[in-house]
Amino acid sequence: MSKVVIFKGSPRKNGYTTKLLDQVAKGAKSKGAEVIEFDLNNPGIRGCQGCFYCRTHDGCAVNDYLQPMYKAIAEADAIVFGSPIYMYQITGQAKIWLDRTFPMVEELPHKFIPRHAGKKLITIFAQGSLDPKKGAEAIKYVNNIFNVFGWNLEDCIHYCGTDEEVFNELSLRAFKDGENLVV
Numbered sequence: 001m002s003k004v005v006i007f008k009g010s011p012r013k014n015g016y017t018t019k020l021l022d023q024v025a026k027g028a029k030s031k032g033a034e035v036i037e038f039d040l041n042n043p044g045i046r047g048c049q050g051c052f053y054c055r056t057h058d059g060c061a062v063n064d065y066l067q068p069m070y071k072a073i074a075e076a077d078a079i080v081f082g083s084p085i086y087m088y089q090i091t092g093q094a095k096i097w098l099d100r101t102f103p104m105v106e107e108l109p110h111k112f113i114p115r116h117a118g119k120k121l122i123t124i125f126a127q128g129s130l131d132p133k134k135g136a137e138a139i140k141y142v143n144n145i146f147n148v149f150g151w152n153l154e155d156c157i158h159y160c161g162t163d164e165e166v167f168n169e170l171s172l173r174a175f176k177d178g179e180n181l182v183v
């Protein structure tokens, strides 16, 4: 059975990012995938403590809500990440999570070696402005980090504004993305 792990970076349970992520989950489940979700707005999440445990171990020393995600990622076939654009960046909640993904790479002098490469990846972003350039730098930044992890970007959805028709089209695309995650 395919395993999909979804990271939800919006505090809005009924916002665009969450809805699009839910469509990916629906698509994946419709093809029989097991879907595990992490709400990055959970108050039980601590930021990276900079202890460098993950430089010598494949894991994290912080024992909190996110701790089960390391096993979930290791076992996953696909990773899905979504965040709104806040102040031209991903949300603070999503950034705190991103720091906690440092165990995804082992560090050799002058290079990072992925510990959990080869996952399929979908990324999803929503922003208020109609101008996609506003969120473009943040999206490039996040997708580049996932690329260092060896995760293969299958689709990147960037919803700009509030147009319902555009949103409905992207919802369908997100559902299909979810279906396509399942081999």
Ligand SMILES: Cc1cc2nc3c(=O)[nH]c(=O)nc-3n(C[C@H](O)[C@H](O)[C@H](O)COP(=O)(O)O)c2cc1C
Pocket: 010, 011, 012, 014, 015, 016, 017, 018, 083, 084, 085, 086, 087, 088, 089, 126, 127, 128, 129, 130, 134, 135
């Ligand atoms: C604190 C904050 C900062 C924001 N900064 C931006 C921004 O820099 N650019 C932009 O286009 N929209 C910005 N927005 C608007 C959100 O991106 C927009 O409302 C988006 O739809 C939220 O995603 P969600 O519906 O998934 O929660 C901001 C919203 C908040 C609350």
